[in-house]
């Protein structure tokens with residue numbers, strides 16, 4: 001059938017318009033494919049890694065050596081001691097682990113299993129310091145050969161301290177070596193580190209038993225281990241946004257397609273009527289015109305899937321290196337390619353179908369004569385508009401007449417705003433907010449965690465240091481845990497402020513951080529039930545105040561009150577905040593870190609993050625651009641005759657622009673303004689669902705900066721388009737009036 | 744009789760108002776002749792064209808074409824009727840913009856059981872040299888000749904023209920009329936031309952005059968002249 005050629009020719013003639021829709025579909029398919037395939041890739045590899053290399057179910061540290069077989073038999077678990085030690089040299093901290101046989105076995109990414117005198121390095125550290133296999137590395141004055149890269153199942157997010165947010169391979173690395181080598185380097189360990197595998201029915205009994213027999217210093221379940229769950233959470237988050245984003249883009253493009261299709265059909269009304277008069281049936285015409293959605297779908301999704309697929313592997317690689325996940329297997333993601341093809345098809349064909357169905361209701365005679373556009377959807381006229389000055393009135397009328405179009409514009413801008421805000425906020429919240437917290441709230445420069453809670457007579461505390469006490473609790477009925485600090489009243493190290501910026505002083509009552517309050521859904525005055533992680537003792541505490549801290553599941557009380565409440569003697573403490581470095585006997589220190597270390601880490605990681613943000617902002621900007629472009633071009637094409645008449649009457653381009661497309665400004669603003677609170681809402685709900693089952697809390701706050709940057713980017717896009725569209729108006733000649741009358 | 748209309752009425756109802764666009768119109772047309780339909784604006788000419796062509800339905804009355812009652816046909820059979828029996832020529836050409844001249848004609852030929860050769864018809868209409876152009880690249884007269892080619896190529900028994908020269912200048916109009924006459928002579932096609940131009944009636948075998956939806960006159964033309972001789 002020769003009439004099959006009509007759609008492709010029409011697409012060619014109106015190329016930019018259709019191409020924009022194709023691009024929209026392509027972006028949707030691409031987003032879906034990119035995220036789905038890379039996440040699937042990461043997910044599958046991670047599951048395999050977890051299983052085959054036996055990720056622990058938890059680990060604990062004791063002061064005395066544990067009777068392994070006793071513990072194994074009593075709690076029916078598998079247990080393995082891991083020798084570990086930390087050294088510092090040239091500002092670099094190396095955490096050395098012995099290679100285990102049963103739990104947390106290393107996966108060798110490059111090179112081979114170390115023999116005596118050889119070590120494996122974690123991939124990020126290996127890369128950051130540009131090691132090669134067989135290079136030498138000096139640890140505690142002794143030379144080792146780097147035999148390769150090792151991935152540990154319990155170190156998929158390599159942070160030095162549990163509280164850290166971002167990895168810092170420049171200054172921290174994990175080293176794996178033979179047990180015998182660790183023993184040679186550090187013959188007398190003063191704590192013992194065990195990983196266990198297996199489900200423990202009563203975790204409290206388990207902890208209690210360990211504590212009473214061997215002195216429990218630390219106990220971390222898998223689901224509370226930031227080195228595991230941060231990565232799991234990020235992957236989960238990315239998975240969660242994939243479908244909504246792609247779906248949204250597809251729906252928007254389908255709506256635009258519907259509008260464009262309707263216009264194409266309207267301008268071709270006489271031609272379609274003629275086809276009927278020639279003896280073509282409705283079925284023939286339908287088959288021909290459904291080729292519009294067919295081509296748009298084919299080009300769009302195929303391009304999108306290809307782009308997404310090609311991008312997915314580097315993207316997965318990027319994610320993998322960020323989280324230090326290994327690649328164990330490759331696969332072809334049939335189901336995602338299928339979905340990426342099918343999903344747009346449904347919406348695109350539906351919109352094509354509906355555009356045609358409306359038209360097919362007309363009789364052949366009506367098609368031949370052409371039916372005024374207004375008759376398709378009669379709108380009530382609005383008297384209210386008549387109050388305004390002529391140009392404004394015309395503008396409002398245009399907006400009202402193209403109501404659906406303006407709505408799509410609003411939704412499109414709204415969506416772009418959310419997407420962009422999402423990217424900006426991710427950066428803001430994690431980097432700016434943490435920096436802010438460490439400048440305003442946490443004013444210490446050094447933090448020491450000691451081996452035991454006591455009066456520590458061996459340490460002489462000077463003015464620039466303050467003691468603190470600390471206990472970890474599980475919150476009843478949730479997977480969340482809280483770290484409650486006992487700090488000095490009027491502390492110079494920890495400053496807490498309420499929402500309005502007033503300082504809160506610590507007392508005998510509990511103050512908790514805002515993200516944690518949000519996560520638990522509690523307000524000031526509510527009670528929370530908590531349970532000591534080590535002893536299992538329960539407490540019910542009233543939340544006195546909520547402090548405006550950007551991160552952390554922290555609580556604060558006055559130190560002496562803390563000691564009294566939780567059964568410590570007056571004057572006992574477990575750690576020190578200090579402005580200056582202090583000398584503490586090495587055997588007393590459990591962990592220590594400096595604030596500057598942490599801040600460098602944050603800055604270093606900012607670059608990685610801004611990559612993702614750039615991509616998001618770019619996609620958002622392109623989306624906004626395409627949507628506004630298609631819609632304004634459409635309006636101009638449709639109104640060529642009116643524009644011609646206005647020009648003939650002597651109106652200038654600027655005024656014509658204002659009249660015909662001025663409403664777009666209002667829609668643009670409306671989209672942007674509703675987008676801001678909506679992005680806050682969607683982000684909060686995203687964060688809450690993502691972190692519901694894990695021990696993590698962070699609040700995402702929109703900063704003025706990100707709101708402004710988003711606005712400026714979108715405005716630039718918008719103005720750029722105005723410029724392009726204005727050129728189109730300039731091209732319309734008054735002679736159009738005559739031309740339009742002929743057809 | 745080739746075409747037979749019996750008391751055909753077309754009624755438009757808008758609320759309580761009733762417009763009889765055609766009011767009990769009856770006539771008979773013979774095969775192979777040329778007819779013109781004249782009458783003032785709004786008299787029902789286009790309405791008659793639509794109903795004869797199976798594009799629209801009459802409320803009352805019957806029409807037989809080649810002994811088939813088209814007023815009794817359902818949509819599918821009407822489409823068949825249009826395809827097998829009728830060729831249309833419109834005032835504003837209605838060519839398909841997305842198709843070339845050749846393809847426009849081919850789109851019509853493809854539906855026919857015994858089509859004429861496309862190139863032959865293009866040559867006959869003197870648009871063969873434009874065969875690969877798109878409609879917007881042609882003048883009005885050329886477009887109308889392509890439209891006639893499109894109607895003719897199906898080899899229909901009836902060609903209906905609604906003001907085929909309405910948008911054309913004198914020279915182009917005369918060429919179009921001559922070509923319609925050629926078609927009639929060569930293929931014996933019955934041709935019905937709606938026109939405002941009384942002069943055109945002189946090349947017809949008979950003229951139907953409509954007024955307010957009624958057929959007020961059916962006059963045979965005893966002094967038929969050739970299209971060439973028609974002037975105005």
Ligand SMILES: Nc1ncnc2c1ncn2[C@@H]1O[C@H](COP(=O)(O)OP(=O)(O)OP(=O)(O)O)[C@@H](O)[C@H]1O
Nearest residue numbers: 755762763764782783784785786787788789790791
């Ligand atoms: N869709 C419609 N709804 C209501 N009335 C209609 C419709 N189409 C035509 N009419 C009316 O039917 C009558 C005949 O119209 P028709 O188009 O047949 O006239 P015409 O003789 O072709 O006129 P012209 O020479 O101007 O083309 C007119 O009064 C017209 O207003």
Ligand SMILES: [Mg+2]
Nearest residue numbers: 788789790905
């Ligand atoms: Mg008419």
